[in-house]
Amino acid sequence: MGFSSLGLASGLVQALAGQGYQEPTPVQQAAIPMILSGKDIMAGAQTGTGKTAAFALPILQLLSKNKTSRDESAGEENIPSPGALVLTPTRELAQQVHASFEKYGSGLALDSRLAYGGVSINPQVEAFKAGIDILVATPGRLLDHLAKGSLTLSQLQFLVFDEADRMLDMGFIDDIKRILKRLPEQRQTMLFSATFDAATVGLSKKLLNQPEMIQVDEANTAAAQVEQIVYTVDPERKRELISHVIGSKNWQQVLIFTRSRQSADLLAAEMSKDGVKTQAIHGDKSQGAREKALAEFKSGQTRALVATDVASRGLDIRQLQYVINYELPFNPEDYVHRIGRSGRAGNAGLAISLVSTEEEHLLAEIEAVLGQALPQQWLPGYEPDLTREIKTGKKMTRSGQKRRAKQRAGGGRNRRR
Structure with a gap:
């Protein structure tokens, strides 16, 4: 037609x-x-x-x-x-x-x-x-x-x-x-x-x-052409994991999401120190600064762009393949919007979410909206500290306990290598 x-x-x-x-x-x-x-x-x-x-x-x-x-x-x-x-x-x-x-x-x-x-x-x-x-x-x-x-x-x-x-x-x-x-x-x-x-x-x-x-699609469903991967990782190692993955896989255009403007600025600064040229885009930036950052990201001058959910609306990068959730959103529908930035116009996309113990409940809400489970994996070298709950005194949610039990029982065999 x-x-x-x-x-x-x-x-x-x-x-x-x-x-x-x-x-x-x-x-x-x-x-x-x-x-x-x-x-x-x-x-x-x-x-x-x-x-x-x-x-x-x-x-x-x-x-x-x-x-x-x-x-x-x-x-x-x-x-x-x-x-x-x-x-x-x-x-x-x-x-x-x-x-x-x-x-x-x-x-x-x-x-x-x-x-x-x-x-x-x-x-x-x-x-x-x-x-x-x-x-x-x-x-x-x-x-x-x-x-x-x-x-x-x-x-x-x-x-x-x-x-x-x-x-x-x-x-x-x-x-x-x-x-x-x-x-x-x-x-x-x-x-x-x-x-x-x-x-x-x-x-x-x-x-x-x-x-x-x-x-056209079932409401609040993720685009079928976007592969979704969830890595369980301690919060203090998230930035290190992102820089490692981008560098080791030689990814050149990666969109990263945070929940706050402060997190976006801090992450961009730290990743730049890691050797990955990164800029942040959010509502506190002037219009000129936002346009400049986006133009440099599209042209390849900037390797990674860190954005908040509000700033991401309207980002149209047709060939964007990689999206990383540094922090899961509080609103589960925002997850659908985030990963929809990749896999546009029928192209394949990859969405990676980094989930710490404190975010287990947010992942459960996202899964409820999607109507599907997103199996968690460990990235070799970045396995979570299983004793962290004792050290921090923060109690894991029931869903997190079930997930952690499965990972322990499997000895990490469900990890993607």
């Missing part, structure tokens, strides 16, 4: 072919015809499966058809108003989505604009004046523009929530409610996310009108 069979215009199909895209992904096959027919949708699919194109392509086609009539119906105040609004939780994801709109719509007379915080608002205001058909924005900065009067949403026809679950996790619900008050009731709304929890489903009921549900 080609893109032309989905109802896309020949110009868009030719543009996709010129960029090497011949066959639509499952989420694109399901979503594009529904959006073109005017339906609200709630779509879930793993990262790297083409969610952005699934909404960008039909929106571009529909906007290009009615651009003239929309311009003629603009308000007398002549305040810029987009025809389509895409809300994202992070600046990086906003940049990625905006780039996709510009790439797919390069042959169309449509203006796509960006609005996110951390940078001066004035250049964004000036860009809006030059024309704005599509706006990709973070919630906070969009509200800044609405308050400033630099744009209105009166002409909005299409609303997209990208990574809706992450927006809720990051506490954007109040901002979202404020934005909804500014929207016209007559609009087409799309909600896209890699995972759906109760809060996301609850939000969808307020946003969507008789939506079509699209679930």
